[in-house]
Amino acid sequence: MRKPLIVWLFLCMAAYPAVEPEFHIPFEKFKLANGLRVILSRDTSLPVIAVYMVYDVGARSEDKGSGGFALLLEHMMFDGSANVKKGEHAGYVHSNGGELNGTAHLDYTDFYDVLPSNRLALALWLEADRMRSLAITEDNLRIGKETVQQEKRRVYEGQPYRGAIADKWAPLIFSEPHNTRSAMASADDLAAATVDSVATFFRTWYAPNNAVLTISGDFAAADARKMVEQYFGDIASQPQPPRPALSEPARAEGKTLTVPDPLARVPAVVIGWPAPKRHTPDWYALYVLDAMLTAGRSSKLEMEMMKGRQSVLQVDENLGWPSATPLDFKDPGYFAAFLIYKPNFTPEDVVTQYQQVIDDIAANGIRATELRRVKAVMKLSKANGLQSSLERARQLGVAEVIDGDAGAVDRDYAGVLAVTAEQVQAAAKKYLMAAHRDVMIVRPAPGAAK
Amino acid sequence: MRTLLLALVAATLAAQPVDRNRPPDTPSVRAWKLAPVFETTLPNGLTVVLVEDNRVPMVTMRLVFPCGSRRDPKELPGVASAVAEMLMQGTAGRTGSQIIESVDEIGGSMSAAAGSDQIALSGNTVAESLPEFLEIASDVVRNASFPELELKVFRQNRRQVVARQRAQPAYAASEAFRAIIFGDHPYSRLAPNPAALDQLTQKALEDYRDKFLTPNNAYLILVGKLPARAQAMKVVSDQFSSWQRKPVVEIADPAPPAAKRRLILIDRPGALQTSIQIGMLAAMQRDEDYFPAVVSDAMLSPELPADARAEPSGLDEAGIFAIAMQEKTEAAGDALQAMIGRLGRMATALPTAQELTDAKTAASSAFLLRLESQAGLAENLALLKVLHLPAAYIESYTARIEAVQPDEVRQATTKYLTPDNDTIVVVGDASKLQPQLQKIGTFEVFRAK
Numbered sequence: 001m002r003k004p005l006i007v008w009l010f011l012c013m014a015a016y017p018a019v020e021p022e023f024h025i026p027f028e029k030f031k032l033a034n035g036l037r038v039i040l041s042r043d044t045s046l047p048v049i050a051v052y053m054v055y056d057v058g059a060r061s062e063d064k065g066s067g068g069f070a071l072l073l074e075h076m077m078f079d080g081s082a083n084v085k086k087g088e089h090a091g092y093v094h095s096n097g098g099e100l101n102g103t104a105h106l107d108y109t110d111f112y113d114v115l116p117s118n119r120l121a122l123a124l125w126l127e128a129d130r131m132r133s134l135a136i137t138e139d140n141l142r143i144g145k146e147t148v149q150q151e152k153r154r155v156y157e158g159q160p161y162r163g164a165i166a167d168k169w170a171p172l173i174f175s176e177p178h179n180t181r182s183a184m185a186s187a188d189d190l191a192a193a194t195v196d197s198v199a200t201f202f203r204t205w206y207a208p209n210n211a212v213l214t215i216s217g218d219f220a221a222a223d224a225r226k227m228v229e230q231y232f233g234d235i236a237s238q239p240q241p242p243r244p245a246l247s248e249p250a251r252a253e254g255k256t257l258t259v260p261d262p263l264a265r266v267p268a269v270v271i272g273w274p275a276p277k278r279h280t281p282d283w284y285a286l287y288v289l290d291a292m293l294t295a296g297r298s299s300k301l302e303m304e305m306m307k308g309r310q311s312v313l314q315v316d317e318n319l320g321w322p323s324a325t326p327l328d329f330k331d332p333g334y335f336a337a338f339l340i341y342k343p344n345f346t347p348e349d350v351v352t353q354y355q356q357v358i359d360d361i362a363a364n365g366i367r368a369t370e371l372r373r374v375k376a377v378m379k380l381s382k383a384n385g386l387q388s389s390l391e392r393a394r395q396l397g398v399a400e401v402i403d404g405d406a407g408a409v410d411r412d413y414a415g416v417l418a419v420t421a422e423q424v425q426a427a428a429k430k431y432l433m434a435a436h437r438d439v440m441i442v443r444p445a446p447g448a449a450k
Numbered sequence: 451m452r453t454l455l456l457a458l459v460a461a462t463l464a465a466q467p468v469d470r471n472r473p474p475d476t477p478s479v480r481a482w483k484l485a486p487v488f489e490t491t492l493p494n495g496l497t498v499v500l501v502e503d504n505r506v507p508m509v510t511m512r513l514v515f516p517c518g519s520r521r522d523p524k525e526l527p528g529v530a531s532a533v534a535e536m537l538m539q540g541t542a543g544r545t546g547s548q549i550i551e552s553v554d555e556i557g558g559s560m561s562a563a564a565g566s567d568q569i570a571l572s573g574n575t576v577a578e579s580l581p582e583f584l585e586i587a588s589d590v591v592r593n594a595s596f597p598e599l600e601l602k603v604f605r606q607n608r609r610q611v612v613a614r615q616r617a618q619p620a621y622a623a624s625e626a627f628r629a630i631i632f633g634d635h636p637y638s639r640l641a642p643n644p645a646a647l648d649q650l651t652q653k654a655l656e657d658y659r660d661k662f663l664t665p666n667n668a669y670l671i672l673v674g675k676l677p678a679r680a681q682a683m684k685v686v687s688d689q690f691s692s693w694q695r696k697p698v699v700e701i702a703d704p705a706p707p708a709a710k711r712r713l714i715l716i717d718r719p720g721a722l723q724t725s726i727q728i729g730m731l732a733a734m735q736r737d738e739d740y741f742p743a744v745v746s747d748a749m750l751s752p753e754l755p756a757d758a759r760a761e762p763s764g765l766d767e768a769g770i771f772a773i774a775m776q777e778k779t780e781a782a783g784d785a786l787q788a789m790i791g792r793l794g795r796m797a798t799a800l801p802t803a804q805e806l807t808d809a810k811t812a813a814s815s816a817f818l819l820r821l822e823s824q825a826g827l828a829e830n831l832a833l834l835k836v837l838h839l840p841a842a843y844i845e846s847y848t849a850r851i852e853a854v855q856p857d858e859v860r861q862a863t864t865k866y867l868t869p870d871n872d873t874i875v876v877v878g879d880a881s882k883l884q885p886q887l888q889k890i891g892t893f894e895v896f897r898a899k
Contacts, residue, residue, distance in 0.1 A: 022507040022675070045505065046821055047482050083471050092473060094752065095808040097815025116815040121474035129470070218480075230468045296554035298547070307547075369555070376557025379576050383508035387823040 023382060024410055025392050028221070029400075034237040035209025038228050039396050039406050041216040043389060047116055049217035051123035052393035053131075054110040056212075056401045057205035060178045060246065060329075061107070065192070068148060068185025069201045072193065074104040075147045077111060079140040082133035086140070089126050096122070099390075106183075106329040108401045114390050117218040121227055127213070128231035131206060136199045145193065148185050156184045160263040164442050165322055165338070169270060172257050173334055173438050178244040183322075207238035214397040214406075217389035248274065248332045254437040258347075260445030266313065269347050270440040271354055272336030273432050275319055275326075279408070283319075284415040285427035286335055287326060288374060290319045292366065292424070293337070293357070296377040300370075304357055305339070311350055314340040327395075327412065330402055335431065336438075347441040355434050362428040366421050375417060382413055478852075479814070484845050487831070488679070494695045495666025498686055499831055501673045503824055509580050509674030510824035512832040513571040513587055516669075516766070517662040520566050520636045521701065525649065528642030529658050532604065532650045534564035537571065539600040541593035546600060549586065556582045562590070566637055567766045568836045569663070574824065577675040581685050588689040591663050596655040605647050612641045619718060619725035619877040620776060622898060626714055627727040627875045631770060633707040664696040669835045673824045706731055706768050709871040715893035717880035724782035724878030728789060729772030732866040735764040735837050742862035743771060745854045748809035748816075749801060750792070766837050771866040779878050783886025786876070790890065797864040800856045809859075814848035 027041040058070050080086040093100040098115035113123040156163045166183040174180050204210075213232070215224055251274070276282040293301045294317045305312040317337035319326035326333060341350045385391050399408040468474060488500045519530045538560065539546040553560045553573070560573030560583075571591055575583035615621045625640045632638035670690065676682045709730045733740040750773070763770050777785045801809070820826040821844070830844050876883060880895055887893050 043505065045485075045503075046818060047479050048818055048822055091752075095812055097748075097812040097817075097819065099819065114819060116479045116811070116818055118476045118479045121468075121476055125470065125474050231470065298551040298554045373555045376576060376579070377554055380508065380557045380559065380574065383506040383576060384574070386506045387508075389822065 023386065023413055025386065025396060027216075027396055027406055029406060030225070032208065032229065032233055034233070034235055035207075036228075036232050036235070037212045037400060038225075039212065039214040039393075039400060040219070040221055040224055041214065041392055041396055042219065042221065043216065043392070044218045047118065047218050048114065048389055049117045049120050049123070049215060049219055050112060050114045050389040050393045051120070051127060052110065052112045052214040052216070052390065052397045053127050054108050054212050054214070054397040054401050055206050056107075056210045057109050057241075058105045058107040058329075059181050059183060060244070061205060061241070062178075062181060062189075063244075064177075065189055066197070066201055067181065067189035069189070069193065069198060070104045070109055070205075071151075071185050072144050072148050072190065072198065073134075073202055073206065074102050074109050075151075076136065076140055076144040076198075077102055077130050077134065079144065080135040081130040082135075084126060084129050086135075089130070092122060092126060106323060108398060110394070110397065112390055112393070120215070120219055120224065121231075124227050124231045128235065131208065131211070131232070132235045134202060134206070136195055136202060138195055141193065141195055141198060145190050148190060149187075152184050158263070160261060160265065161268055161338075161340075161442055163263075164259040164261050164440075165270065168257060168259050169322070169336075169440055172255055172440055173272060173274070174248055174332070176244075176246055176248055179246055179248065179332065203238060204241045208232060208235050209237040210241060212397050212400045214393040214400075216393040216396070246330065246332060251436070253435050254439070256439040256441070258441040258443055261442045262445050262447065264442055264444040265446075266340055267343055267347065267444055268338065268340040268442040269350050270336055270338050270438075270442070271351055272321070272334055272438050273436055275333040275335045276427075276431065278326075278331050278333060279403070279411065279415065281415070281419075281423060282427050282430065283326075283333075284412075284419050285423040286431060287319050287416055288371070288378075288419045289361065289424050289428060289432075290317060290326075290335065291378055292361075292370060292374045293317060295374060295381070298373075300357060301337075301354075305350075305353060309353055310342070311345045311353060312339045312341045327398065327402065343444075347439075347443075351437075351439055355437070358428055358432045359434075361425060362432070365425040368421060371419075371421050371424070378416060479818075479848065482818075482845075482848075484827075487841070490683070492665065492687065492691055494691060494693055495664075495668075496690050496693065497669045497835070498683070499669060499671040499835075500676060500679070500682060501671075501827065501831070502676055503673055503827070504675050506824075507577040507675050508574055508824065509577055509583070509672055509676060510574040510828045511572065511583070511587065512669075512671040512828045513591060514669045514671065514832045514835060515569045515591075515663055515667055516567060516836045517569055517667065518565050518567045519639065520703065520767075521658075521662060521699075522636060522639070524636075525646075526654055526658075527639050527646050528608070529650060529654055530569055531564040532601075532608070533594075533596075533655050533658050533663075534562045534569045535608075536596045536601060536604055536655060537562040537569075537590055537594045539604075540595050540597045541589050542595055543593065544589065546597075549590065552586050553583075556586075558583045558586075560586065560590075568832070570832060572825075572828075574674070580672075580677070581688070584685060584689040588693070591668075592693055594659060594663075596652045596659075598652055601650070601652060601655070605650060608642075609644050609647055612644065612647075615641060619721060619723060620774065622716060622718075623725040623727045623875050623877045624774070626716055626877070626896075627729070627772065627873060628770075630712050630714065630873050630875070631706065631729070631731060632768070634704040635706045635768070636703055637706070637765060637768060660696070661699055665690065665693040666695045666698060669832065671828050671831045671835075673828045673831070703767060709873075711871055711891075712873045713887075713891050713893040714873070714875045715880055715883060715887065715895045716875065716877040716898050717895055718877060718898045719879055719881065721877075721879045722779055724777050724779045724876060724883060726775040726777065726782065726786055726877075727772055727875045728775075728786070728793075728867075728872055729770055730866060730872045732769040732771035733862070734766070734769040735833070735843070736839050737769075739858065739862050739865070740764075740769070741850045742854050742858035743769075743866055744813050745806070745809045745851060746796065746859045746862045746867075747771070748813040749796070749805055749859065751812075764833070764837055773867075779882050782876065782878060782883060783889070786874070786887070787889060793863065793867045797860060797868055799860070801859055806854075806856055806859065810851050810854060814851040817847050817851075
């Protein structure tokens with residue numbers, strides 16, 4: 001018994017750089033017979049629990065005919081199930097002083113309930129009931145479609161830049177059809193959606209074997225295991241859903257596109273490059289480079305473009321933009337910056353200025369003090385993210401779905417800390433050169449028809 | 451024998467499948483304890499509060515001065531918030547940019563803000579940078595220099611912000627509401643008028659700093675992964691012990707006027723949305739009937755329209771229990787009437803057992819959830835000091851909510867929301883609102899500022 005354990009530990013140490021023990025999120029993982037993966041992460045400081053359910057489905061799982069179904073179902077998940085009437089899910093959580101939400105992403109859809117720890121069974125009952133028996137009815141479908149359309153108008157079509165980004169950016173940088181999918185739900189597919197087609201999509205993708213349930217906070221492991229088995233154990237598993245191959249062909253050079261935007265008052269530009277494979281040393285180097293450009297109040301872009309040249313008004317950038325973080329989706333990934341700039345500059349000025357910042361790193365490298373600063377900022381942000389039971393659950397659950405390994409949260413942090421100044425410089429040279437750059441200019445076009 | 455019987459019952463229960471057709475019964479929330487709170491005072495009067503939280507290698511700070519806008523001299527409204535906003539814009543030895551860079555460099559974040567009762571420098575840092583972090587904090591609160599150029603920018607921005615805020619009906623409603631509720635008490639002021647902004651000179655800010663930002667008027671709260679006690683105290687002393695004590699400024703504020711019914715309509719011709727505030731002076735957090743008021747608020751909240759909210763808001767010298775509502779102008783009269791009716795029923799009828807349980811659970815869970823982060827705990831520890839609450843306030847909160855009786859909820863509603871004594875402020879199109887409001891009473895009409 002002993003020997004294999006030692007060998008196993010040794011292998012782990014060889015595979016991953018050591019994580020500072022203070023940042024390790026402890027967890028245990030098991031699988032129900034129906035394939036539901038369960039992660040338990042205990043912290044008893046306060047009587048609070050987070051139940052975080054993540055389904056391995058998102059906009060990139062959709063096909064021709066099912067565009068927007070992940071978003072549609074994210075809304076319909078609050079419309080009731082066999083034992084929970086419409087709106088009751090939120091009612092149960094709010095009347096217990098808790099918080100809840102659900103969001104659909106490119107590669108996953110998540111739902112959470114944060115409650116006092118004595119309500120763990122309630123949260124599990126609510127999540128299991130909708131996984132088992134979501135009410136996909138004519139009525140709920142009609143309301144779900146309306147809600148998605150309203151959200152689409154509010155979040156994308158009614159906002160400057162966002163409609164253009166959602167519709168045009170992915171097709172510019174990718175060619176595989178799933179990767180080029182708009183973040184806005186397809187109006188045609190939504191209109192054609194039927195109770196049958198949505199129920200089939202639900203059965204296929206929202207099955208226990210395509211989900212990860214994470215419980216974090218104050219619970220007794222044995223009780224939690226028993227409850228999970230009681231509430232989820234007999235939900236039938238389904239055949240594994242068909243996974244689209246998302247890989248992209250290599251490209252010789254970047255593209256440029258100009259998009260008129262009737263809602264924008266001030267011009268903006270998106271600049272980006274294809275990113276290397278996740279969890280590779282190059283990917284970690286770009287992760288650090290991105291933080292260097294944007295993290296903290298004294299970041300390079302803030303100092304050089306906003307304060308220095310005073311050309312840029314607002315920056316949003318990360319490895320994986322426009323997703324919130326580079327950990328949010330599967331390969332292929334992307335490195336991009338979104339810059340809103342002053343109208344007295346041309347888009348070429350801004351692209352050139354930005355490229356100069358990158359080229360300077362590629363030619364002259366970075367100072368040790370800069371690397372130290374950026375790692376310190378990242379360390380603080382990592383610490384911040386580990387305080388709440390919801391955040392711990394989210395990190396573990398998303399890593400399990402995206403990387404097939406909840407432990408990836410430790411690996412990523414260690415990978416980032418191991419990056420050297422030389423690696424950052426080399427990555428800038430290898431991935432962020434002008435020839436491979438994609439550019440999308442968003443030009444204000446007041447009065448233009450949508 | 452009894453133990454055996456219980457064990458048998460427990461075993462039988464465990465073996466039974468759960469009834470999945472109804473929500474599970476759950477036990478009440480377990481008793482819990484905060485990590486020990488250590489408190490001491492340096493010779494210069496600075497109170498230091500330390501709480502260990504070793505879950506993450508980070509320390510969160512609140513450096514709190516119980517002064518805030520309430521200590522603004524009458525001729526200098528807005529000075530506390532100017533001091534707070536300018537605090538990190540430069541010191542004798544660092545420019546504003548250098549302060550920001552130094553904080554970033556060590557893996558920290560820091561910001562300052564003013565409220566009615568306090569100015570607080572808040573932030574957090576990776577644990578190993580605590581000495582450097584405290585050095586910057588100490589420099590900022592002791593040596594802030596309020597440079598003229600930055601101050602000029604601040605005044606311009608502030609003027610625009612105040613104008614923008616006043617243009618919003620909800621803000622105009624709270625401003626009028628507070629003016630009526632608090633009378634001559636300094637809590638009555640929400641924002642300075644534009645003319646007063648010009649009085650906010652470097653000298654005025656320095657005077658305020660020297661008077662109120664003193665060690666004997668300050669609480670340094672640190673929550674997180676701290677060095678061993680002696681070392682932690684040494685790190686604190688190194689940065690703060692040379693800070694000189696100053697005489698304490700005693701100021702007596704006039705008492706807020708007694709509650710009486712006031713109906714105010716502020717006319718904004720053509721406005722499609724109407725903003726309403728209803729409420730009156732209420733219990734403070736240190737009062738016995740604060741907890742029934744919180745439960746009464748929790749009972750009310752789920753029934754309010756989506757963007758209305760009720761809250762017993764805690765201030766040091768007074769509380770307000772207020773409900774804020776936004777309505778379409780044509781429906782505003784009915785919505786207000788319905789709210790008054792609802793408050794009247796709550797003041798006369800006892801809550802049902804279920805209503806009471808739900809409200810208590812909601813109130814104590816919301817409190818618990820906010821304590822999960824170091825910032826949430828530090829914020830609550832700061833409130834203890836600023837609002838003069840007993841040390842056991844945080845730990846006993848959920849138990850005190852649990853102990854609230856039905857009759858106490860009714861009494862709290864009667865006392866704090868009874869329609870006879872409340873103030874109602876309505877901001878919207880008077881020509882459309884007046885006919886709707888007649889049923890409620892006669893409103894005094896004012897033109898919007």
